[in-house]
Amino acid sequence: MKGTRTEEEQEALALSQAELKKQSMQEVRRSLPIFPYREDLLAAIHEHQILVIEGETGSGKTTQIPQYLLEDGYTQGGMKIGCTQPRRVAAMSVAARVAQEMSVKLGNEVGYSIRFEDCTSERTVLKYMTDGMLLREFLTEPDLASYSVIIIDEAHERTLHTDILFGLIKDIARFRSDLKVLVASATLDTERFSCFFDDAPVFRIPGRRFPVDIFYTKAPEADYLEACVVSVLQIHVTQSPGDILVFLTGQEEIEACCELLQERCRRLGSKIAELLVLPIYANLPSDMQAKIFNPTPPGARKVVVATNIAETSLTIDGIIYVIDPGFCKQKSYNARTGMESLIVTPCSRASANQRAGRAGRVAAGKCFRLYTAWAFKHEMEESTVPEIQRTNLGNVVLLLKSLGINDLIHFDFMDPPPHETLVLALEQLYALGALNHLGELTKLGRRMAELPVDPMLSKMILASEQYKCSEEVLTIAAMLSVNNSIFYRPKDKVVHADNARMNFVVPGGDHLVLLNVLEIRYFYHTARLSKGGYKTVKHQQTVYVHPNSSLFEEQPRWLIYHELVFTTKEFMRQVCLLRLGWLLEVAPHYYKSKELEDSSSKKMPRKQGKTKEELG
Numbered sequence: 001m002k003g004t005r006t007e008e009e010q011e012a013l014a015l016s017q018a019e020l021k022k023q024s025m026q027e028v029r030r031s032l033p034i035f036p037y038r039e040d041l042l043a044a045i046h047e048h049q050i051l052v053i054e055g056e057t058g059s060g061k062t063t064q065i066p067q068y069l070l071e072d073g074y075t076q077g078g079m080k081i082g083c084t085q086p087r088r089v090a091a092m093s094v095a096a097r098v099a100q101e102m103s104v105k106l107g108n109e110v111g112y113s114i115r116f117e118d119c120t121s122e123r124t125v126l127k128y129m130t131d132g133m134l135l136r137e138f139l140t141e142p143d144l145a146s147y148s149v150i151i152i153d154e155a156h157e158r159t160l161h162t163d164i165l166f167g168l169i170k171d172i173a174r175f176r177s178d179l180k181v182l183v184a185s186a187t188l189d190t191e192r193f194s195c196f197f198d199d200a201p202v203f204r205i206p207g208r209r210f211p212v213d214i215f216y217t218k219a220p221e222a223d224y225l226e227a228c229v230v231s232v233l234q235i236h237v238t239q240s241p242g243d244i245l246v247f248l249t250g251q252e253e254i255e256a257c258c259e260l261l262q263e264r265c266r267r268l269g270s271k272i273a274e275l276l277v278l279p280i281y282a283n284l285p286s287d288m289q290a291k292i293f294n295p296t297p298p299g300a301r302k303v304v305v306a307t308n309i310a311e312t313s314l315t316i317d318g319i320i321y322v323i324d325p326g327f328c329k330q331k332s333y334n335a336r337t338g339m340e341s342l343i344v345t346p347c348s349r350a351s352a353n354q355r356a357g358r359a360g361r362v363a364a365g366k367c368f369r370l371y372t373a374w375a376f377k378h379e380m381e382e383s384t385v386p387e388i389q390r391t392n393l394g395n396v397v398l399l400l401k402s403l404g405i406n407d408l409i410h411f412d413f414m415d416p417p418p419h420e421t422l423v424l425a426l427e428q429l430y431a432l433g434a435l436n437h438l439g440e441l442t443k444l445g446r447r448m449a450e451l452p453v454d455p456m457l458s459k460m461i462l463a464s465e466q467y468k469c470s471e472e473v474l475t476i477a478a479m480l481s482v483n484n485s486i487f488y489r490p491k492d493k494v495v496h497a498d499n500a501r502m503n504f505v506v507p508g509g510d511h512l513v514l515l516n517v518l519e520i521r522y523f524y525h526t527a528r529l530s531k532g533g534y535k536t537v538k539h540q541q542t543v544y545v546h547p548n549s550s551l552f553e554e555q556p557r558w559l560i561y562h563e564l565v566f567t568t569k570e571f572m573r574q575v576c577l578l579r580l581g582w583l584l585e586v587a588p589h590y591y592k593s594k595e596l597e598d599s600s601s602k603k604m605p606r607k608q609g610k611t612k613e614e615l616g
Helices: 007-031 035-047 061-071 088-101 131-140 160-175 190-196 224-238 251-271 286-293 349-360 373-378 394-402 419-431 443-449 455-464 470-480 491-502 510-514 580-586 594-600
Strands: 050-055 080-085 110-114 117-119 126-130 147-152 180-185 202-205 212-216 243-247 275-280 301-306 319-324 327-334 339-346 365-369 526-530 533-536 542-545 558-566 570-577
Touching: 007 035, 007 088, 035 050, 035 061, 035 202, 050 061, 050 190, 061 080, 061 088, 061 126, 061 147, 061 180, 080 088, 080 131, 088 110, 088 126, 126 131, 131 160, 131 394, 147 160, 160 180, 160 394, 180 190, 190 202, 212 349, 224 243, 224 251, 224 301, 224 319, 243 349, 251 275, 251 301, 251 491, 275 286, 286 301, 319 349, 349 365, 394 419, 394 443, 394 455, 443 455, 455 470, 470 510, 510 570, 542 558
Parallel strands: 050 180, 050 202, 080 126, 080 147, 110 126, 147 180, 212 365, 243 301, 243 319, 275 301, 319 365, 339 558, 542 570
Antiparallel strands: 110 117, 327 339, 526 533, 526 558, 533 542, 558 570
């Protein structure tokens, strides 16, 4: 069907609409809290090599500072500006926004680099990336010679990779006087950052535009999930328009909360206005994640139920009310047993203040804390324990060794990790053959360091070369690296999801569910069936097969597992059956150790003449 406008009119109209969009974006840029400080900030960056920038989430520091530096000529001569983010979602969404503001195609002048996805080209001058990806770049470019500015953003999150970057970049800055280093953080810990970087000056950008009223409960809540649901409905019925943000700890809680809210809204029917309930967590499919950014329809109210991803990394427009039960999920690592636990713990006071700050972005807001004022003052820690003190360091130790940093005990950590965690990481790398008996990197270790995966997986990938199954093993390694988000299991379709999953089950175990291939070797993560159940070979720790596993009811004698996770029990995740003969073939130096002989000498023949099948 032909239009009524001429071609010239159509082109002119399309141009004016593009111009309008561009103008409105420039207006938004000018309205950000950082805009009046542009010249002062550039002058401070020019004067000082290292600058700590303190600004609330939403002040515009992540999107605007790299653009200001670009406009000021920091990318001349083909130099790049790098900006790190602790989370993948943030790196992608911020890069997309900046490309839009600069009217360029994402991947050209502005790009992002995250694990398994590189959206950059030789034209890229503004590069957003996860902190782990910048660490990988040290392997190919130890002095970061192609960068004129490095911005470590969201530094207050204190992720493992951010803490390692601090030490390395502080070292580089001492002999590369032309490199500018900006450490950007929300209003937490800035004095500590300044002190660590040889008393670097702090540049403060006022952030929260509107006041936030904070309310506490008179007594502790018995069931914070129920309290969240009741609070949302009370706000919806009694308060003026504005969207609600609820902080919960993980997928299970978020789905339960959404279900309860939808059910109660159905029961109330037309007595209340429409309430849109939208979840956001890491394993949610990306098309569903994007829904939280859609504008709220007139006459309705949006409630976003989120993990702490919405605390600092994502900015959701229109939030006026925040509900904070005061909990978060935190990873902790026991170096003695080699077990990682994901435990619900009270969040820190710093996190609680960050959450409250989400309410004061578009108008005066309110934050409802579902705990007492006494609990806030006396039961919560001042700030979160840095991840480096509560995680497995295998990958980091291998990376630092390959960068030529051999004295790990005296490496310049802002907060040094526990001694026994370092020792366990070194022991694990020795068992994998990445280090020799003197603690020096072997040829195999150097090759392992080049692969951006856990040392267990990198050894598996390199060993697959010998058995001619690299393609299959690479697929398994990729599947294991996406944190159990292969099978999406929504609460309202559990039976359908489980049936669909059963179609993938093949004999042999979970790794073969991920791919039907048998040559798998993570010899270090092994468990053996004894009278009292499964025990890990290394520490004789009692462990259990995860109920989701395809081997849950079979109980084979020997198992290999991808990870140990403590939820309600000590569960082995992603298990696969194996034979002892395979272990002896792959790592005789390790498995002839006392632990194994104690547990299997009576049952297993050790004569040299035995075949693999007989040993199995």
